[in-house]
Amino acid sequence: MSRRVVVTGHNGYLGSVMTPLLVEAGYNVVGLDTGYFSECTLIPDAVQVPWIQKDLRDAAIQDLEGAETVIHLAALSNDPIGNLNPQWTEAINCQASVRLAELAKEAGVRRFLFSSSCIMYGVSEAVTVNEDSPLDPKTAYARSKVQSEQAIARLADDTFSPTFLRNGTIYGLSPRMRFDTVLNNLVTAAVTTGKIVLHSDGTPWRPVAHVQDIARAFLHVLEAPIELVHNQAFNNGEARMNHQVRELAETVAQIVPGCRIECVASADADQRTYKTDFGKFTRTFPDFRFTWSVEEGARGLADAFHSTGLTYEDFTDQRFTRLKWLRHLLESGRLDDSLRWQAIAAINS
Template identity: 35%
Template sequence: MKNTILVAGAGGYIGIPLCHLLINQGYRVVAFDRFYFGQPVSEMPQSPEFHTLRGDIRHITPDILHNVEAVIDLAGLSNDPAAQISSTLTHAINYDGACHLANTAKKAGVQRYIYMSSASVYGRSGAESADEEMECKPQSLYAELKLNVERELIRLSDTTFQPIILRNATVFGLAPRMRYDLSVNIMTRMAVREKFITIDGDGLQHRPFIHVQDVARAVLLALQLDLPLSVPPVFNIGGDSLNHTINSIAAIITEEIPEVKIVHHPLSLDTRDYQLCFSHARTTLGFLPTRSIRDGVREIVHVLTTDQLAGTQPTCFTAQWYTDLIEWEKRLQPLQLDGHLF
């Protein structure tokens, strides 16, 4: 009998590639998502082993997790700008919802639980490469809540419930539910469409990066890992060659797209500056990234230069899309009668 995996946030940037990988590896997949960005049926796996379930992690019940062997939590408002739109909503989804999902999974007898955290929990490390033992100094609500969920998962961990926490580097690369609000992706889009790249501050701030397809591979390895309780279940996901400054990312892009200007904005509110050590993931997970920044830039350039509509969809810009949804709800709610607009 095939193992059943529930993927929360399955309709997102990472979720769709991950669902394809899991199906290709022989798993049965339940794609659980609120689908705020639409339900991309044509982009999802076309398989009898793939099932879609529309729902909210804040209200998931144990019966949904019946006969589920593992849960992968990708859900939540997905970056710092989106999290700043409403601190109340962000806390309700990213912390309360994540903790509810984990507790419900444990009650339902789910053994393996993979949580998609973020390298942003480190905040600042400067020239020093942060390993999983380094003190975390989150610089945003998004990162702070990620760290708090990690702590709840560690508290829940025992011989019957085994969480693994993946602290992803900043993700880049092409995916069906494309995002152009991530550093490499948005800088590449600006270079192609605007012929310039804007950089906040001096561009010397460090960031670790990871391709979206490699993130899916890391999740698969975590799913299959036999991890003793004595081994720390937290992993930085990325690669040593993918620790970059923002300036070095811009340099790669301008090598691929000639005659692009780089414009620095002297004032920057972005205080994040960190690079990561990946030895734990390399030795314990057996994870090494397979795609470079240049690979990601080239695939995005190809799409943007062959399809003039690519990168114009409102759903490609996460924070603005959430802002629009909240505004539309405010406008439409007073017009409803008995819960219906028409």
């Protein structure tokens, strides 16, 4: 049986942690990624795999032939990028994702794991959301995940099994580091400035999960009996992963000596709040353990930042905030106004 797995977005934050894990588990991994963030490396990659360097919008059936599974991570990966230009998010995250799934099915790929997000439940004050809760996407990014899931689910049949893993906010060390996700941001601020500034009262709830746990969970689902995962959506995590932002900040402040917390009222404060019910994942995969706690994860990050001598300049460096880096690529003319590499467009013309 072929063990070939195509991982889109393998060069990103989650992908560069998941890829070595898959290789170690014996899979023949091929990456497909346009490489928006290939220069945004904090620590070296653990492995190099064959890389189809192309835009997801140009994916072809030949890229997928012979694969037993596609793990689809490639996306414009947050709300701020979606707000910059909703059409890009619609085209890449939704249209190109659905087309990728259609190509995968045509190529005979059996499983399709889609990296989705709990953000699709919207702002659900004091509500705990499970996979059957109404979806209420508030942003272009959230809508792209809902629409992709719905369209890809319609492709499911005896030959093609999509699975939708709805992640919380991910934290932890990765070669293609991001400081723009909540816990990563708090730890980096604490280590490099000695303070954490909360732009809300800290009461919003967030499900947060360690990048290695999320990568392991994808591998577990990939290896699960197909009837358990066929055309299913799972909130990817377990109950203890719901935290209030204030509690995350306090945990970080305890770990980083001398760190203080400041609350600054801000009109555009991020007040999204949701608690996620992870019961379906736990019931379906009773043998799987999410191993990281926030405390261990924050400590791991702080230790890594201390030992690599991470500075305030690194913290604010555009390479580690997805929106800033894409803006830089656009403003320097390296990406065109459809978010494609200029140099590649010139070579092809």
